[in-house]
Amino acid sequence: MIVLTLGIGVVLSFIFFIYISNKPTSYTLTALSLLLAIVSMVFIIKNDRDHYGMKQVTTTTTTQIYPVGNKQMQMLLYQPIGTANKHQVYIYQKQHDSKKKSHTQTTDTTNKVVKVNGSTHLVTNTTRWEYKNDAAKFWFGIAGENHKFVKRQNIFYVNHSVQVLSVKQAKALKKVMASKSYQSKLKVQAKAFITKQVMAAMKKDPTMSAADRAKVTKQAQAEFQAQAVKNVLKQIQK
Secondary structure (H helix, E strand, O other): OHHHHHHHHHHHHHHHHHHOOOHHHHHHHHHHHHHHHHHHHHHHHHHHHHOOOEEEEEEEEEEEOEOEEOOOOEEEEEEEEOOOOOEEEEEEEOOOOOOOOEEOOOOOEEEEEEEEOOOOEEEEEEEEEEEOOHHHHHHHHHHOOOOEEEEEEEEEEEEOOOEEEEHHHHHHHHHHHOOHHHHHHHHHHHHHHHHHHHHHHHHHOOOOOHHHHHHHHHHHHHHHHHHHHHHHHHHHOO
16 A cells, blocks of 8 residues: 555646646645655655564474484484584484485574473474554555565474484494494494393392393393494594
8 A cells, every 4th residue: 555655646746746737736735745755655665674564473383303313323413504513404304204304494594402301393483574453564565575584493302312413423423333343343342231231130130030131131232332322423523
């Protein structure tokens, strides 16, 4: 509507100036019409530059997401943008068994990672411009600024078991873990660690059943695997 008002002011000023012979009346009406056009232009500029008549509205959505990797190594990956590493694109999965990876946006987006005990999920706060009321929408709606995107904040709530690594670190980890010499060394260490854990458990309970020993063995394997990964991560994160 404000654009129409601008047009009306310009057209009327032309008509009043050209076609009204009475000069005082012509000048007065022309001045009022030009004032209408100028005021309309000022508010058009204020709406475009300062979002006059609008307010920022933030909506929050929560999405269940899944780490990249397998049960032994669950990861939330990120890829730094630029050399300063001030901004990152995070990589994750929307489905547990999906081969397709999803990632965060690259512009007007900030990302934050919070470690939690619960499930891994993503909370997204999206801010957009909206008109304050119907009157503002009536006057400026033609500008198409309603629901215009402003910014986005992604908060990743990640379980403590999930490793947060850069793509470069994840590749380095995979390379080390796949090394035959490392796996051979790890196998010897794992056997010694598991044996020690089982012996300690049997010392506490000499009557331990085979099922209980199997349970202790499985727990020891998981503990050793987690510690092995943790040690490698310390090396590649230096």
